[in-house]
Amino acid sequence: MPPFVTSVLERALPYWGRRIHGFDDPAVCMTGVETRTSAPLRMGRNEERVSPTVGGFYPMGEGAGYAGGIMSAALDGAETAILCMAKYAKPN
Numbered sequence: 719m720p721p722f723v724t725s726v727l728e729r730a731l732p733y734w735g736r737r738i739h740g741f742d743d744p745a746v747c748m749t750g751v752e753t754r755t756s757a758p759l760r761m762g763r764n765e766e767r768v769s770p771t772v773g774g775f776y777p778m779g780e781g782a783g784y785a786g787g788i789m790s791a792a793l794d795g796a797e798t799a800i801l802c803m804a805k806y807a808k809p810n
Contacts, residue, residue, distance in 0.1 A: 719772060759783055766805070767798045776802060 735742025760783030
């Protein structure tokens with residue numbers, strides 16, 4: 719991601735970690751954010767649901783333009799999470 723995004727996240731995540739218990743727990747492998755508005759555009763993703771321009775980035779849900787409400791956003795997120803788990807699962 720561009721520096722103007724990562725620099726804000728570097729400050730924002732610890733800020734919220736001081737205010738919401740467990741938000742920045744070291745055991746958490748992913749943090750997501752929710753906004754109060756829908757995205758006016760759709761972030762691109764390929765058939766594996768990965769961004770074609772930002773490696774390892776999985777745009778999903780309403781904020782990425784892939785859902786129209788809370789239930790469809792939850793389903794899009796769950797389906798994307800299942801694909802990620804299958805892709806990154808440790809072999810037995």
